[in-house]
Amino acid sequence: MTSLLLRNVRPMAGANCDILVKNGKIAGLGRFEPEPGMAVEDGGGAIAIPGLIDAHTHLDKTTWGMPWHVNNRAAVLRGRIDFEREHRTEIGIDPHRQSMRHAIGLAAHGASHIRSHVDIDTTHGLSMVEGVWKTREKLAGIIDIEIVAFPQSGVMVMPGTVELLDEALRQGCEVLGGIDPCGIDRDPKGQLDALFALAVKHGRPIDIHLHEVGDLGAFTMELMFERIRANGMQGKVAISHAFALGMNDYLRVGRLIEELAALDVAILTTGAPSATVPSIMRLKEAGIRVGGGCDGIRDTWGPWGQPDMLDRAKVIGMKNGLRSDNDLAHLLSVVSQGGADVMRIEGYGIAEGCNADFTLLTGETLAHAVVDVAPRPLVVKGGRVVARQGKAVVDMP
Template sequence: MSGAVLVAGARPWGGPAVDVRLIDGAIAEILPSGSTPRPGETVVEGRDRILLPSFADVHVHLDSTRIGLPFRPHTGAPGVWSMMLNDRANWRTAEATIAERTTETLGRMIARGTTSARSYAQVDVDAGLERLHGVLAAKETHAERATVEVIAFPQAGLLREEGSFELLEEAMRQGADVVGGIDPCQLDRDPAKHLDLVFGLAERFDAPIDIHLHEPDQLARFSAELIVERTRALGMTGRVTVSHGYGLGELPREQLVPLLEQFAELDIAWATIAPAKPLPTLLLAEHGIRLGLGEDGQRDYWTPYGNADMLDRTWQLAFTNGFRRDEDIEHCMAVATVGGRSVLGTAPALRGRLDRPGLAVGDPADLQLIAGETVTSAIMDRLPDRTVLFRGAVVADGLDLVGAA
């Protein structure tokens, strides 16, 4: 994708209109609006829309999606283990294969502005590696439209069922990018052994780590402290992400702040899905902790929510935090775009809640044009008039993919 592109008449982060030249997949020049295109240059009409970095969904379960299939009433019982068993009882009877479902949903995500994603692929004694292969198929199909990292994810834990760890290890051999973990205390009930297996595998494959943490307050704190210990001892600074972690947000400030200081010291990132009990989003920004946003499951056997649209999830992040001021709502957009890229290691951390990066010369030309008077109004209205670029080429327009996969 090396051809020159001129994005004409767009408003970076809702500011004054400019023209933006893209060359070799990066922003090459910021020019006055109305600049003359070069011979042979492709022009993308901004039409006074807002220019933003594209979304990075850093917590999505593509392997469980039912997006595009007939609606199915939610049947899961409360609790991670019960929900997992409900998924096991139903995922094979879907109206489409795993590869078809993951590919369809990833395509819808791209059409709505997501060009970077980190997806889980459930690896356990029930699914084997079938779900991993489905996510890898979607990644390959859309390789010219989005960058996807795949997490080998032990949804059922590593210690409850014989053979679980061996499958996780094989998943890393077969193309997974990230080693997953889950609820070391509450699910496997042997946090030291669980985390030793996860960190040991990551060390062997030179891979980052992403750990689901659904545990409540003090239990989450204990697990987080063990994660901190291993991150420090194994030199894994900058390579560990805690997903969810909403129990940590329930800790009293005198317990939470020292933990956040250690997260900042070791550059432990955080991924949220904007839950009903929100994380202390602005406090994380104050401590310089990398925070990204994701959609989690999407209309699957776990939840009826989710629609492949990160602009909706950005609204949810602002809403659940109770934000009303424009700068705080815009910070949610920064988290959903460049914040997610920072979790993936492809962008630096946001420098506080007023940082609006990603549109300077030299930045990747992974961009989106969205309609709206301001960034806040665009988040509130979530209009369909959007154009999505990946590596400087248009890959979606008007919520439809452009070009052959």
Template sequence: MTNAFWLTNVHLDSGFETGDDGVDHTLTELSHLLIEDGRIARIESAEQPLGTTLPIHDAKGLLALPSFVEKHNHLDKTYAGAAWKSCLPPKKLIDRLQFEEKEMPLISGTTKQRAQAMLSWLLAGGATHVRTHVNIDPFIGLKNLEGVREALESYSDKMTYEIVAFPQQGLLRTKASDLMRQAMREGATHVGGLDPAEIDNELEGSLREMMDIAVEANADVDIHLHDPGTLGFYTIKRIMDLTEEAGWQNRMAISHAFALGDVSPEESAEMADRLAQNGVQIMTTVPINRPMPPVPILHEKGVRVALGYDGFYDSWSPYGTGDMLEKLNRLVGRYRWVDERSLVQSLFFITGGKTTLDKEGNRLWPKVGDEASIVFAEASCSAEAVARRSRSPAVMFKGRIVLGELS
């Protein structure tokens, strides 16, 4: 039996116009959407009378945005759902890893509950997809993976997910290869890696072991690369070499990739061409305390860039809310994307590549056939939602309201 209803009185971006003052403005129109089996089956103007016997949900003029994608998270580490706790400032990365080595076993019994609490924050922030990294090491074994899987499965009617088996303590440093392989057999979908030179002190061996595990599991890769400057840039070159050698095009992601922001624009542009040719994604958290990958250059060259919160409210940082509009707002502020068209286009970075309008003002989303996963925002248009971090009182996932309510 078809599951169908009308979603009425929802505002959609419809184009651009330039005002007398020379400022571009986003046009919107009030529409009715027919939702069938989790997808958008028809889009009708609200100016036309709607004769139907199907159920009706009234959006009452809220703006529709494509639902958000959180591409870099650590559900197993959060303090969400527990008593308030700030951080012990580390002197070096290895200090933080040693602290985590002791802390993780102590809180492993609450992994599912803490992960569920964070998922509730992400959903409230409009995310209906999350990629989470999960520590895999001799100190915690696969306990975090088990708890995170259970939490994600409990949210499977509200969002989709990916799980990265993440050797936080070092792949070679802690001899975690067998555990990583076991994690890939027990629910992890991606193979992770971490600073092969700094943490494993063996750049080549660590990268090759990571790729061997990925090829054996036929899994995509997402490696954390914090190393800056020449070392980090050389590591990216070697990642590209191994990607090409293994035929892993369109299956590789580099998180953080700070080194891309440390080298000259010419070097970044040249590397961006190679990243684009290999379909390598860059995940960034938009840091405020160090250089970051040059998003405008990468985007212009066709590199897929996505945003994530990374860990928030955990032993690494007490900050963060899970609201992806907040994260996007930091990005547009950093690059001074203040005009209407740039603000609208910026949605690309938190929606898995979707924007409501192209640069000329033609509608790209929603279209008939699109999945009905929608964030409903209290904004006049998507540019305002991004710039003003508008409140989102309801979220729809595959045709079901999973947060808030519509009448």
């Protein structure tokens, strides 16, 4: 395992010190002299934070590095789903090559962990998951990838999908996904009963995409709460997007937040500019675990996004109307510690005994670094330097 002495950094923008790494863990913060043969780096006084976490993305979808994808289609959810499923092969979106590009881009920008939803459907079976699995193996030691078995095209409207999800969990996908039980499936009881039964059978957590807005999304959340209680799945369910929490009904949202807190349901937000989104500060007050994600970047759904969690923090911050330095520092924690809380990553943090996964940021303060989408001069994973000045030690295919 790796040893490293990283000199002259400011953990969490605090006092200047050195970080000593031994056996892939942080052995101490303070002043140290290098041991014989130990690698030494000078941090140049930069801020050091734990690895950024993209807790909601889609590694199998991006067209990153491919010819520009011309998109003049109407922005209807069902249409986007069907177009992608029917055309992804002819467009040439190879799930292994494209997930390599996406994940290496994230690592180059300081991410240490990814939770990726990966499409599973009756047209492509588990082939997308297999492609991302290959990427996970190739990038071991550079970035950790957790896979959500994701029924992008629906569950009940696509007979055979439940069996594919069952097989994906049997083969080792860590998390079970779901999508709009009302809006996509028109059968909320059917989808949610099937998902919770699979999750219990395999002992896996659930992370469901919920784009449903307003009362419809609130209704779906209530159906989820019932099933969390019935199946004892407190602390094991996450809701991605949760656009219903952005609805303009303070009391109704408050009651939903109380239930989220009581059942320890996590929320993942991407700050979707085109939708109503949950207030990260209101969720913080309620003590709810909240992580952030880039979601799909530059794919057949839309042209926006970068493989960069600081860029995403800026999007989430602007969407949430954040201004104060304290709120901006919390924003940075959503795309780092928050993701670790949702994914239950052990040993995460920047203290003695934690995993040596960290990134350096230029800037005076945490707020300054977020607003600047600050350069990342050095990224360390497991005590090993994996990127310098925004360039990873592995090349994109």
